Amino acid sequence: DAKTTQPPSMDCAEGRAANLPCNHSTISGNEYVYWYRQIHSQGPQYIIHGLKNNETNEMASLIITEDRKSSTLILPHATLRDTAVYYCIVSRTNFGNEKLTFGTGTRLTIIP
């Protein structure tokens, strides 16, 4: 699986949009970009995934560049409960549920 690079930490003011970047320059054509987050002391939680089109769900939006070498997760109106470690993961899904390789992620702190 392609490797990802994320900033180790970020701060965001409560109520503002949080934009979390991820680089995956070696991504291959059949690999998807997944985002998970882990709130302190809990198991990771799936947020969103995409292949090449931008995606949106009730939790977040995912913007993938046209060359697919980077992406941005957007939390449109961050709340204190969004404080967590966010993991960007590249994974194939065409062979069933491939294993996920979690990196070090970005520790996002929402500031009141």
Place this chain on the structure above:
Amino acid sequence: DAGVIQSPRHEVTEMGQEVTLRCKPISGHDYLFWYRQTMMRGLELLIYFNNNVPIDDSGMPEDRFSAKMPNASFSTLKIQPSEPRDSAVYFCASSLDRVPRVNEQFFGPGTRLTVL
């Protein structure tokens, strides 16, 4: 659904003792994963099962670790003998093989293991 259930939530044991961690996946899920998380190594996949069959155990650190899935609703991760370096949070996760395929794994609350 209650989600993925793990027991115990906390385990403290002494070096050399056998430890058994338990997991009940979400009903109907086809895949079950065991992860370990430490400050030094982050979140690592140990082993995963598909329809109760082990698919990839390359992450299992050594022969002291073993995992079984006797049926679709139960799995165990056993450490025998345990060592202090096994201290970590162990997570179990399950997922559903559906169409279109999505690698959405549902994680349990974890078992915090401390080996003295």
